[in-house]
Amino acid sequence: MPELVFFSGTMDCGKSTLALQIEHNRSARGLVGMIFTRDDRAGEGKLSSRLGLVTDAVEVEDGQDLYAYVVGHLSGGGRADYVIADEAQFLAPEQVDQLARVVDDLRVDVYAFGITTDFRSKLFPGSQRLVELADRVEVLQVEALCWCGARATHNARTVGGVMVVEGAQVVVGDVAQSADEVGYEVLCRRHHRRRMTAATSRAAALSQDVLPVSSA
Ligand SMILES: Nc1ncnc2c1ncn2[C@@H]1O[C@H](COP(=O)(O)OP(=O)(O)O)[C@@H](O)[C@H]1O
Ligand SMILES: Cc1cn([C@H]2C[C@H](O)[C@@H](COP(=O)(O)O)O2)c(=O)[nH]c1=O
Numbered sequence: 711m712p713e714l715v716f717f718s719g720t721m722d723c724g725k726s727t728l729a730l731q732i733e734h735n736r737s738a739r740g741l742v743g744m745i746f747t748r749d750d751r752a753g754e755g756k757l758s759s760r761l762g763l764v765t766d767a768v769e770v771e772d773g774q775d776l777y778a779y780v781v782g783h784l785s786g787g788g789r790a791d792y793v794i795a796d797e798a799q800f801l802a803p804e805q806v807d808q809l810a811r812v813v814d815d816l817r818v819d820v821y822a823f824g825i826t827t828d829f830r831s832k833l834f835p836g837s838q839r840l841v842e843l844a845d846r847v848e849v850l851q852v853e854a855l856c857w858c859g860a861r862a863t864h865n866a867r868t869v870g871g872v873m874v875v876e877g878a879q880v881v882v883g884d885v886a887q888s889a890d891e892v893g894y895e896v897l898c899r900r901h902h903r904r905r906m907t908a909a910t911s912r913a914a915a916l917s918q919d920v921l922p923v924s925s926a
Contacts, residue, residue: 713813714810714820714840715820715846715848716841716846717823717824717850718825718826719826719849720825720865721854721885722760722885723852725823725825727759729745729757729759729823730765733794742788742791743793743794744783745767746768746795747769747796747797748769748770748800749800749880755767755769772802776795776805777815777816778808790818793820794823795809796823797824798822798824798836798837799824799837802835803836806843807839809822810843825837826841830875831902854896863898864896864897864898867883867892868909869890869891871908871909872907873905875905895907
């Protein structure tokens with residue numbers, strides 16, 4: 711039975727790497743995939759992993775009908791033995807419904823990859839629809855870690871290392887940004903709730919060392 715599978719996790723846990731591995735293993739056996747992405751850090755029409763691998767992909771546009779796109783491709787003599795959709799959190803809910811229709815009506819497997827929640831720990835609309843519709847939700851096995859060593863479960867947005875909680879839901883970015891740029895950091899829930907990033911925890915540790923000296 712074809713399936714809609716949602717591979718989910720925090721930022722930087724290996725989702726795009728797994729997408730590329732699935733693509734590699736299937737294409738090595740002569741299968742042909744249709745790869746969708748949206749707003750990948752590597753640029754338009756790219757699916758990239760931090761391990762350095764990258765492949766071409768169809769850049770999803772606002773309002774694009776993904777079911778119609780796959781049907782059009784097949785009608786034109788193209789093949790689509792499976793579909794991969796990376797950065798699936800950025801899809802509109804209707805586009806996720808269209809991917810479910812690809813599975814049900816065209817009998818094609820769809821593998822979607824994305825983060826579930828945003829920097830405020832709220833569901834992205836596309837991810838919410840995937841959780842609602844997927845045959846399976848798979849949480850990636852490679853654990854991204856919080857600075858404290860616990861499993862990272864949440865994505866924080868940072869400016870100069872300090873966690874922010876206001877702003878647009880979508881701001882394309884990375885986990886390794888220079889100090890004054892908008893970036894992201896994965897945290898455990900405890901430290902996400904306390905807004906405690908690696909940088910602010912270091913600052914807090916330093917001031918604790920200083921306090922007893924100045925009060926002695
Ligand atoms: N230099 C490195 N050596 C080994 N593994 C790395 C290196 N850089 C990144 N990685 C691995 O790549 C993962 C991120 O992969 P990626 O597919 O880009 O993540 P995602 O798509 O989930 O944001 C990291 O969790 C880590 O396991
Ligand atoms: C938490 C959060 C993330 N984003 C963006 C930042 C990146 O461009 C992608 C996630 O990519 P990854 O391959 O999983 O690292 O999402 C965002 O726009 N808004 C957010 O709240």
